[in-house]
Amino acid sequence: MSKNIFIDGKPITFEDGKTVLQVARENGLYIPTLCYHARTGPASMCRVCVVEVEGMRGLQTSCSLTPSDGMKIQTASQRVLDARKAVVNLLLANGNHDCLSCEVNGACELQDAAYHLGIETPAFFVKEYDERDASAAFIIRDPNKCILCGRCIVGCNGQVVNEVLEFGYRDSHTKVICDADLPMGLSTCVQCGECVQLCPVGAFIEKKAVGKARRWETHTVRTTCPYCGVGCQLELHVKGEQIVRVTGVEGAEPNQGHLCVKGRYGYDFIYSDDRIKTPLIREANGFREASWDEALDLVATKFQQIKQEYGPNALAGVSSARSINEDSYYMQRLFREVVGTNNIDHCARV
Amino acid sequence: MTNSFGEFKNAKLFFLIGTNMTEAHPVASYFVKQALNKGAKLIVVDPRNHALARKADIFAQVKVGTDVALLNGIMYTLLEENLYNKDFVEANCTNFEELRTAVMQYPPDKAAAISGVTEETIREMARMMASVKPGMLCYTLGLTEHTSGTNNVISVANLQMLLGNLGVESGGVNPLRGQNNVQGACDMGALPGTFSGYQSVTNPEIRAKFAQAWSVENLPEKPGLMMPDMMSGLITKDVRGFFIMGENLAGSEPNISHAEFELASAEFLVCCDIFMTETTRFAHVILPSASWAESEGTYTNSERRISRVRKIKEAPGLSKPGWWIIKEIAKRMGHDWGSNSAQEIWDNEISTLTPLVAGVKYARLKQDGLQWPCPTLDHPGTKFLHKGGKFTRGQGLFKGIDWTPPAEIEDKEFPFMLSTGRRLVHYHTRTQTARAGLDQMAPEETVDISPDDANTLGIADSEYVRVSSRRGSVKVKARITEEVPHGLVWMAFHFREGNANWLTNNAGDTTTKTPEYKACAVKIEKIK
Numbered sequence: 001m002s003k004n005i006f007i008d009g010k011p012i013t014f015e016d017g018k019t020v021l022q023v024a025r026e027n028g029l030y031i032p033t034l035c036y037h038a039r040t041g042p043a044s045m046c047r048v049c050v051v052e053v054e055g056m057r058g059l060q061t062s063c064s065l066t067p068s069d070g071m072k073i074q075t076a077s078q079r080v081l082d083a084r085k086a087v088v089n090l091l092l093a094n095g096n097h098d099c100l101s102c103e104v105n106g107a108c109e110l111q112d113a114a115y116h117l118g119i120e121t122p123a124f125f126v127k128e129y130d131e132r133d134a135s136a137a138f139i140i141r142d143p144n145k146c147i148l149c150g151r152c153i154v155g156c157n158g159q160v161v162n163e164v165l166e167f168g169y170r171d172s173h174t175k176v177i178c179d180a181d182l183p184m185g186l187s188t189c190v191q192c193g194e195c196v197q198l199c200p201v202g203a204f205i206e207k208k209a210v211g212k213a214r215r216w217e218t219h220t221v222r223t224t225c226p227y228c229g230v231g232c233q234l235e236l237h238v239k240g241e242q243i244v245r246v247t248g249v250e251g252a253e254p255n256q257g258h259l260c261v262k263g264r265y266g267y268d269f270i271y272s273d274d275r276i277k278t279p280l281i282r283e284a285n286g287f288r289e290a291s292w293d294e295a296l297d298l299v300a301t302k303f304q305q306i307k308q309e310y311g312p313n314a315l316a317g318v319s320s321a322r323s324i325n326e327d328s329y330y331m332q333r334l335f336r337e338v339v340g341t342n343n344i345d346h347c348a349r350v
Numbered sequence: 351m352t353n354s355f356g357e358f359k360n361a362k363l364f365f366l367i368g369t370n371m372t373e374a375h376p377v378a379s380y381f382v383k384q385a386l387n388k389g390a391k392l393i394v395v396d397p398r399n400h401a402l403a404r405k406a407d408i409f410a411q412v413k414v415g416t417d418v419a420l421l422n423g424i425m426y427t428l429l430e431e432n433l434y435n436k437d438f439v440e441a442n443c444t445n446f447e448e449l450r451t452a453v454m455q456y457p458p459d460k461a462a463a464i465s466g467v468t469e470e471t472i473r474e475m476a477r478m479m480a481s482v483k484p485g486m487l488c489y490t491l492g493l494t495e496h497t498s499g500t501n502n503v504i505s506v507a508n509l510q511m512l513l514g515n516l517g518v519e520s521g522g523v524n525p526l527r528g529q530n531n532v533q534g535a536c537d538m539g540a541l542p543g544t545f546s547g548y549q550s551v552t553n554p555e556i557r558a559k560f561a562q563a564w565s566v567e568n569l570p571e572k573p574g575l576m577m578p579d580m581m582s583g584l585i586t587k588d589v590r591g592f593f594i595m596g597e598n599l600a601g602s603e604p605n606i607s608h609a610e611f612e613l614a615s616a617e618f619l620v621c622c623d624i625f626m627t628e629t630t631r632f633a634h635v636i637l638p639s640a641s642w643a644e645s646e647g648t649y650t651n652s653e654r655r656i657s658r659v660r661k662i663k664e665a666p667g668l669s670k671p672g673w674w675i676i677k678e679i680a681k682r683m684g685h686d687w688g689s690n691s692a693q694e695i696w697d698n699e700i701s702t703l704t705p706l707v708a709g710v711k712y713a714r715l716k717q718d719g720l721q722w723p724c725p726t727l728d729h730p731g732t733k734f735l736h737k738g739g740k741f742t743r744g745q746g747l748f749k750g751i752d753w754t755p756p757a758e759i760e761d762k763e764f765p766f767m768l769s770t771g772r773r774l775v776h777y778h779t780r781t782q783t784a785r786a787g788l789d790q791m792a793p794e795e796t797v798d799i800s801p802d803d804a805n806t807l808g809i810a811d812s813e814y815v816r817v818s819s820r821r822g823s824v825k826v827k828a829r830i831t832e833e834v835p836h837g838l839v840w841m842a843f844h845f846r847e848g849n850a851n852w853l854t855n856n857a858g859d860t861t862t863k864t865p866e867y868k869a870c871a872v873k874i875e876k877i878k
Contacts (some may be wrong), residue, residue, distance in 0.1 A: 137790045161383030190774060191791065192376065208787070224649045224657040226642040227777055229527030230355065230377045231651025233718070236643070241663035243643070253718040254355035254653060260376035261775055261791070262783060267643075269785035270663075275624055276638035277667025287636065292668060292678070295635055299593075300682030302618045302634075306591040312570065316580040316589045319540035320596030320622075320672070321532035323639075324647025324659055326692040327672035328531070328538035329546055329700050330680075331595060333687075335574075336539075337564045338680045342551050342574030343589070346532070346540040347597055 003069040008076060014067050021049055021062040024075065031075055032084065032113035034091075034200050035149035036063040038250065039159060039257060046149050048087045048113055052077050059083055085117050092122035094172075096129050096144035102202045106215035109200035110147060130175070135185030138207050138265040139196055143175050146203035152176060152195035160194045160258060176203070193264040197247050197257060206245050208265060213239040222249055225263040226322065230254060232263050243267050303339065312340035319346040352522035353486060353734040354653040354721065361385050361520040363478070363485035367395040367417065367506065368492020368868075372402055373774040375490070375526045391482050393475055395420065395467075396492065397769055398833045398840060408475055411835055414767050415496055415756035415869045416465040420472065421505040422753065423461025425453045427476035428512055434480070438514030442739035443746040449508055452750025464753060479513055484521035491528060491771065495867040499859040501751045511746045517736035527652040528772075534650035537707070537722070538700070542574035547704035563703055564685075576863040578856065581612040590617040595672060596639065600628035601779035602843060604854035604865040605821045622675055625781050628846065639672050640665035647671075647692040648715065650722075654732070656710055657719035756869035757857035760837070764819060764871035766803070767838050768853060771868075776844040783844075795848030796829035798840040799874065804830045807874060816875045817841070822852035825877065839872065 004011045007024055014023045019042065024031050034046040042063035050059035054072035059080060062073075074080060091110060099105050133141040148167070153176065156165040164187055168177035178187035196204040218237040225232040232255035237245045246264050248257040279295030280287040290298075306314050317339075319331035328346065335344040358364075358381035371379035379402060386392055386405060394406040395417070403409045412420050428434040429450060439446055458469040465472075479485050487510050493502045507523050515521040527533045539546040549556045557569045575583060581603070583589030603609035613619065613632040621633040624641045644665040650656045665671075673695060677687050689695040693712045701707050709724040709731075720731040739746070760767055775791040776783045783789075797817050799809065809815055811830045816823060817839070826841070826848035834840050841850035855870040 137787070158387065159384065160380045161387065190376075221660050221662050222658070223643065223660045223662075224530070224651075226530050226782070228375050229529060229532060229652040230375050231530065231649060231653075231655060231657055232377055233657065236662055238662050243662065254651065254655065255377050258377045258380050262777060262786075262788065263377075266777070266783055266786040266788055268787070269782040270624075270641045270643050272625070272785040274626070274785075275641075275666045275669070276626060276636060277669060278638060279668065280633075280636040280638075282634045292670070295637060296675075296678050296682055299620050299635055299637075300679050303591055303679070304683055306618065310590055313574070314587075314589060315591040315593075316575055316583065317593040318577055318580070318595060318597055318599070319535055319538075321529040321535045322596050322642075323531065323535075323672050324645065324692060325531065325534040325538050325650060325656070325700070326647050326695040327595065327676065328535040328540040329695060330673045330676040330687075331593075332539040332541075332545065333564065333699075334676050334680050336545070336551075336560070336569050337566055338683050338685045340570055342542050342570050342572065343580060344540055344574060345542050345577040345580065346535040347529075347577065347599075347602065 003067075005067045005069075005071040005073060007073045018067070019063060020051065020065040020067050020073060023067060024062065029075065030116065031062055032109070032116060033063060034109055034113065034147055035151060037151050037198055037200075040151045040154035040198060043150055043154070046087065046091075046147065048084055050080060050083050051075050052080050081117065084113070085119060088113050088117055088119055089123040091147045092119070093124035095146065097122070097201075102145070103205040103209060104202035104215070108202060133183050134207070135183035136189060136191060137185065138191045138261065139184060139189075139193060140205050140207050140210070141184055142203050142205065145201045146176055147201055148174060148176070149200060151198040151200065152204060155194040155198040160192050162188075162190055162192060162194075164189045165195060191261040191265065193259060193261070197259075206265070208268070209245040212242065212244040218244050225259070227262045227266065232259055234259070234263060236267070242271075307339060313343060315339045315341055316343035317345075319344065321346050351524040351526070351653045352516065352736060353520065353524055355381060357520040357734065358382055358486065359384050359388075361390050361486045363391040363393070363482040365393045365395070365479065365485055365487045366402060367487070367489045368494075368502075369488050369490035369526060370396065370398065370400045370402070370492070370771065371488075371490075371526065372400060374528070374772050376774065378526060391478060393478060397835065397838055399835070400833055408471060408478060410465075410467040410471050410475060413464075413466040414769050414838065415498065416753065417493060417496075417502045418498055418505050418751050419456055419461045419464035419753040420467055421509055422453050422456035422751070423458045423465070423472040424476045424479070425449070425509055425512055426456050426461070427458060427473045428480060429453060431476070433476060434512045435514030438739060439512065442517075442741070443511050443748055445748040448750040449512075449748035452752060455752070483513065484515045484518045485513065486520055486522060486524060487515065488524040488526060490526045492868060494525070494862075494864055496869060497757045497857055497859055497866045498754050499864045500861040501754070504749050505751050508748055508751070511748065516746065517734070517739045519734060522734060525652070530651075531649040533652055533654065534648070534656075537650055542576055545703070546700055547706035549704070560703065563699070578858055578863045578865065581609065584612045584615045587617070591620075592616050592618070593620045593622070594629060595622045596624070598627040598629045598779045598781060600632070601846065601849060601851065604851055604856040604867055606849060606851045607822055608856060609851075622672060624669070625785075627779065627781055637675050638667065638669040639675060640669050644669070645671040645692065648696060654721045655719050656707065656715060656722065658712075658715050757866055758820075758855050758869065758871045760871050764873045765837075766872050766874055768817070768819065768850065768870050768872040769838060769840050769868045770850040770854060771840070771842060773842050773844065776842070778844070779846075780844050792844070794827060795842060795845040795850075796827045797848075797874070798829045798831050798834050800834050800836050800838070801830050801832060802836045803839075803874075804828060807876060809874070809876060814877050816877055817853060817872050818875070819853035819855070819870050819872045821855070824848045824852050839874065
């Protein structure tokens with residue numbers, strides 16, 4: 001028999017093993033979250049996802065709340081909204097949340113929560129500001145935007161298991177640190193960018209993306225990483241012809257959102273000024289530019305000549321283990337069908 | 351890979367041999383570490399004490415090029431102590447007696463003497479693998495880039511069959527492929543003996559099928575040359591015209607001086623690439639191709655998963671997709687091919703001629719793609735191979751393997767063993783990573799040397815030293831690290847200056863011709 005909970009009076013069927021937050025989200029209901037991420041799981045730290053449950057004392061964190069049959073839940077009672085507002089206002093006070101120039105503007109979960117709670121101006125200002133850490137190659141850390149949700153820490157230790165990030169210090173001095181509070185660029189961090197992908201705010205951002213585009217100016221294209229044989233699924237965030245940032249596709253095989261430094265930050269070789277842009281033919285004193293017709297005619301003529309004079313086996317081809325399947329298929333077709341030799345290989349043996 | 355990355359997280363035991371995933375396949379290493387956090391066991395066999403070795407329950411720091419002896423020693427223990435999976439072997443494998451005879455030549459004390467791993471460690475590995483099942487065996491080029499590469503691979507297959515770790519989830523023999531589409535290039539028939547889908551060129555029926563599809567009378571039946579023989583053929587003039595697509599052989603081949611001599615000897619060399627490289631210097635014609643984000647297409651990863659690659663921008667200047675360039679050459683040689691896009695090539699040619707992927711069409715390559723074998727349009731793809739112990743050839747074939755040393759070993763004049771590989775932030779000859787800002791994390795090549803040896807030679811960290819082999823000599827910074835043991839030095843091939851391949855040996859495996867990148871003898875000298 002199916003079991004129901006009642007969210008804001010509406011009956012909703014649920015399956016065992018899910019939390020109230022998951023059931024609400026699957027049914028299109030908005031409950032703000034900050035420390036929760038599908039991969040890092042419930043942490044019950046930020047308390048912005050609280051809900052009121054009939055018969056339970058105190059507000060409950062929906063990210064860790066197990067539903068039971070007949071449970072009656074309020075997600076937007078005055079008590080709930082007041083509590084959330086207090087949480088968000090305190091988080092806003094505890095840093096420098098300058099949305100104007102923030103890279104995450106438009107994709108910030110704290111900004112979303114403030115927006116939905118109708119917070120136009122933060123209620124308090126108390127915090128002294130810390131220095132941004134731009135010492136690493138690809139990641140900028142801005143502790144002033146950090147809300148201490150811990151998602152980066154769970155990601156770094158439990159997901160990619162690079163074991164660099166941790167909470168350091170105590171009480172109001174608590175912050176996310178690299179190793180023994182080293183600048184990221186001097187720490188053991190390998191710049192996989194898991195923390196960037198998991199951060200709900202702008203406390204970890206991609207150096208390469210700074211100033212390139214607002215979040216709403218980009219569209220995403222799913223593709224496959226051009227580096228190793230794991231074949232990670234990438235989401236390219238593109239403005240015009242420019243890749244602004246790369247993220248791992250959450251929930252996708254084989255990488256489940258994870259990437260490494262090459263996959264996440266090694267994309268812009270395609271824009272290099274020294275790309276070969278025309279066919280080139282060698283002359284006595286170097287290469288000269290040529291049209292496709294001239295270059296291709298030359299290749300075809302020389303190949304025919306060699307084939308006629310010395311036989312098809314005097315020609316050989318090496319396909320690319322970097323290129324697409326279709327290119328390799330056509331390379332072997334060219335050599336087998338057109339040249340008439342099986343002298344076709346690639347660098348699998350290298 | 352017989353199995354899939356998705357199975358890593360639930361694996362109970364990993365046996366990693368000749369693979370440093372942390373640097374070469376970082377995302378795979380995350381899944382290994384996630385499983386370790388959940389209690390999985392880890393055995394690492396490697397000459398280097400790398401990051402995963404440091405997390406291992408058992409780390410066997412094997413001497414370079416002694417894997418067969420070590421693996422035989424493990425299998426000896428499994429047989430002697432009656433720990434192998436008799437049911438699996440009897441039901442699914444043949445030629446067991448040959449294996450037994452070969453393995454019995456390697457009692458653990460002998461395997462220990464050859465491999466440098468203690469007898470006790472060898473026995474412990476066997477016992478742990480026998481008691482924690484299934485176990486996933488993974489390897490990379492540390493196993494294959496040896497003159498004994500084929501034998502090494504057969505040996506790990508022997509081991510997993512003996513344990514019954516094949517045909518099950520979170521088990522298998524799993525080679526992690528180095529390049530994004532090395533699996534696909536093999537699958538597509540860019541190999542001298544097979545058409546797409548490993549259909550043999552020596553089979554007349556297969557040839558007839560392709561000849562009919564391609565509208566030609568007949569197709570060549572003699573397997574062609576492997577790459578190292580193509581290269582040497584440039585000198586002997588057995589090969590006169592050479593077409594290299596997107597490979598920088600002058601940096602990635604062993605013994606660079608020799609490789610460059612071969613390339614310079616080419617009567618007519620055509621290179622198709624996105625950048626000028628060390629190799630294009632020898633070209634007579636260079637054809638500019640579209641890059642990764644400038645053409646539609648597919649890659650196939652290590653776990654046989656066919657995934658889409660998508661175009662987000664136009665290729666610069668006159669650059670064109672590889673398939674267009676090849677098609678135009680064919681046309682000018684009198685063969686007009688019908689397909690006009692990567693999708694048409696896949697849907698109308700590859701999948702119709704290749705039973706392995708007959709069920710794969712672009713329309714089905716949404717989201718997570720499909721893993722071959724995928725023979726029909728309603729087939730969901732295959733997560734792991736040999737389900738229930740059913741092998742492609744029927745029964746799993748054991749093969750008795752004898753250990754052979756590397757082609758070149760240390761001697762008085764060249765007292766160090768050099769092994770090579772890849773580092774995290776760079777990729778091969780850096781044609782891509784050097785143009786994406788990754789140099790700032792690793793700006794030059796180093797020779798990794800143990801504190802012991804550095805001390806004996808009076809070498810300081812970051813001091814430039816000279817490393818020489820019988821084939822060449824480079825000046826390179828020393829990096830003192832406990833990752834390498836006494837007697838071993840380690841280098842990569844990312845930088846032209848200090849590239850390990852000025853030194854490496856082009857002696858190759860007898861079957862695959864894969865060069866012995868992982869072992870050659872060198873000497874280290876202080877620069878006065």
